[in-house]
Each structure stands twice: as C-alpha cells, then as structure tokens.
Amino acid sequence: MKKYLGLLFILFMSATQMQAQETIVVPDTLSGWDYGWVAGLNGAQASYSNWSQGGVNNIAVSGNSVLRSYYRDGKFSYGFLINTRYGKTRIDGEGTRKTDDRFSIRNRFLYDLGTSGYFSLYGNLNFRTQFDRGFEYGEEADDPDLLISNFLSPAYISENVGLLYTPGDHFSFESGLGFQQTIVTDESVLENNRYGLPEGDNFRNQAGISLGATYQQNIASNIVMSSSAESFTSLNQSISSTDVFFSNEFIGNINDFINTSLRFEIAYDDDFSKELQIRQSITVGISFILI
Numbered sequence: 001m002k003k004y005l006g007l008l009f010i011l012f013m014s015a016t017q018m019q020a021q022e023t024i025v026v027p028d029t030l031s032g033w034d035y036g037w038v039a040g041l042n043g044a045q046a047s048y049s050n051w052s053q054g055g056v057n058n059i060a061v062s063g064n065s066v067l068r069s070y071y072r073d074g075k076f077s078y079g080f081l082i083n084t085r086y087g088k089t090r091i092d093g094e095g096t097r098k099t100d101d102r103f104s105i106r107n108r109f110l111y112d113l114g115t116s117g118y119f120s121l122y123g124n125l126n127f128r129t130q131f132d133r134g135f136e137y138g139e140e141a142d143d144p145d146l147l148i149s150n151f152l153s154p155a156y157i158s159e160n161v162g163l164l165y166t167p168g169d170h171f172s173f174e175s176g177l178g179f180q181q182t183i184v185t186d187e188s189v190l191e192n193n194r195y196g197l198p199e200g201d202n203f204r205n206q207a208g209i210s211l212g213a214t215y216q217q218n219i220a221s222n223i224v225m226s227s228s229a230e231s232f233t234s235l236n237q238s239i240s241s242t243d244v245f246f247s248n249e250f251i252g253n254i255n256d257f258i259n260t261s262l263r264f265e266i267a268y269d270d271d272f273s274k275e276l277q278i279r280q281s282i283t284v285g286i287s288f289i290l291i
Contacts, residue, residue, distance in 0.1 A: 022247070023214050023226055024108045028117070030072040035291050039065040040259070042087070042285030062087025062100050068290075081105070086131055097137070100281070101130040110164065120121065120164040122174060136192075146192045153186035154195045158232070160210045163179035167272035170217045178210045180232055182271075196271030208234040222253045234289035244268045260284045 027034075042062045049057035068081040085098035109123040134149035162176015182204045184190055184197055197204050209232070216226040226249055233242040250262040260283065267277040 011190055022081065022083050022104060022106060023216060023228055024068070024070075024081055024106060025214075025216065026070045026072055026077040026079050026108075026110065028072075030070055030077075032071065032073070033109055034070045034221070035068070036289075037067045037291035038063070038287055039063070040285050040287040042283040049289050050196075055091035058089060058097060060087065060089040064100075075109045077112075079106075079108040079110075082138065084131075098132055098134060101132055101134065102128070104128040118166060122160075122164045122176065124158065124160040124178070126158045127155070129153075147186075149187050149195050150186040150189055153184045153189040155183040155185075157181040157183070158210070162210065171215045172208075174212045176210050178208065180206045180208065180234075182206075183201065193272060206232075206234040206236070208232050214256075219250075220252075223250060225250045241270050243271075257286050257288070258284070259269060 006100030029090065040063065042060075042064075044060045045058070046055065047057045047081055050098060062085070064083075064085045066081065066083050068079065070080075071078045081104075082108075083104040085100045085102040087098070088096055089099050090096045105127045107125040111121045113119045113121060129152050130149055131151055136146040136148050138144055138146075145165055158178055158180045159252075160176045160213070162174055162178075164172060166172040181199060184195055184202055190197070190202070210230070211233075212228070212230045214226065214228045217225075218224050227247070229246045231242050231244045233239055244267065246266045248264045252261070253259045261281075263279070263281050263283075265274040265279040267279075269277070
C-alpha cells in the first residue's frame, strides 16, 4: 500500500493545471448566486469488411452532464454539483457493454477564517453511485459474467468537516474528520462482492480521517486541466486500508461546440480489490452550454 500511495503522490505533484468535473471552486469575485450546466455527447464507430489488418465492428456512444450552482456572501460560500456520465459500446459478436457510468452529487460549505484567505473551515456532503449494472466479464467464452455493481450497489455517502488551506489560485489542501456510509441494495451484487459489508448486512458506517488536494489551471487558451486526490482512512481499520481516489482530466475546446477530453483515474479500495483500479479514456464530442 505504501508504494501505491507514493506513486499517487508523485503522479499528483507532477500533474499540472485544470478544473476537474467534480471540483467545486467558488470564485472570490462572486456575490450572490451563479449557475451553470454543460452537457456533452460523444460517439465512435468502426466497421470492417475483408480488411487485411483485421478488426471488429463496433459502435460506441457516451454522454455526460455537469450541473452546478455557486453562492457567496462575504466570508461564506457554498457549492453544489451534480456530475453524471454514461456510455455503452456494441462490439460485434460480444453484445453491448458499459464503458462509463457515474452519478455523483457534491455539496461544499466554506467559511473564510481571515483576511488572507489562506485558511477556511469546510464541510462536505457527498453522494455517489452508478446508474446501471456492471459486470466482471469472463476471460473465456464459457466463463460466467459476474454482476459486481448496480444502482445503489454500491453507493457511498460521506460527511466531512475540517480545515482548508489555499495558498494560491490553483492549489488547495484539506484535512478533516468525517463519516462514510456504504450501501449495497442488490443481493445479487453482494453474492459476488460484499464491498466490506459484514455478512447479512446491506449498510456500513465508518468514522475516519479525510484528506484532499486539488490543482487546477488553464494550460492554454483552449485547454483546461484539473487534478484531484482524495483519501479516507477509517479509524477502526489499518492505515494500509486507506481508500484513495486520484483523478486527472484534460479538456480541449476545438471550437464553441466540439471538444476533446483525456481522463485518467486511479483508485485503491481493498473492500473491492487488493489491486489498483485504473481507468483511462479519450473522447471527442459535442458539448452544449445549457445554462
């Protein structure tokens, strides 16, 4: 686990500048309310007929939406964000498989402690799950596909309070105490992975220490990048069981409607697996500013 945490730290510190889709940053210049809603649609298709290099016919579609609202009144600020993603790919001979799935709600409360603006008290109330069933696909044709996730299976709720340090416009670090609840409502999912829940239970509550860091900045006039790292260490488990989530995202705007994005994510949660979870995706699609 120590080498994993070291790798995450190196990756995080070497990553530069952007705004993550789940990062809440309320502008210092804001007074009152501000709203925004951006949705995107991405697609890809490939077909082959007597092609010497070979290939498999496929078609992929994915969509995403980020709805946010910010509020500031003097030293107090509040941010609300809903991030949704869903994608599917149809592969010839293998049917349809899910490629992306996320439903996340985040609430963030901040109170500035001084005129310098370096330190603030924060409170977070977050929720995340997925929309659809997810499978661990068998490696061989006769291997069964195992159901490992579904809506509210698992789902995570977290409540954190602590101190936020913001030395500049691009970097912030936070440390606090909090609770995390794990919910698995689908009994079929529990048969294949209990996500750390005791036998016979669908719910678990943990108290622990939460840490977080973000770094974000425009790296060009039309490219924005953001990095974020979050961890939760339960007070009744070994530090080697610390949950870690690390995310990087680059978004480049080709014009007002067409954009491309590169997303790289690493997660460690030994309630699911003792190995690192890694996800990387590159998409090109159309975005719409709805608000």
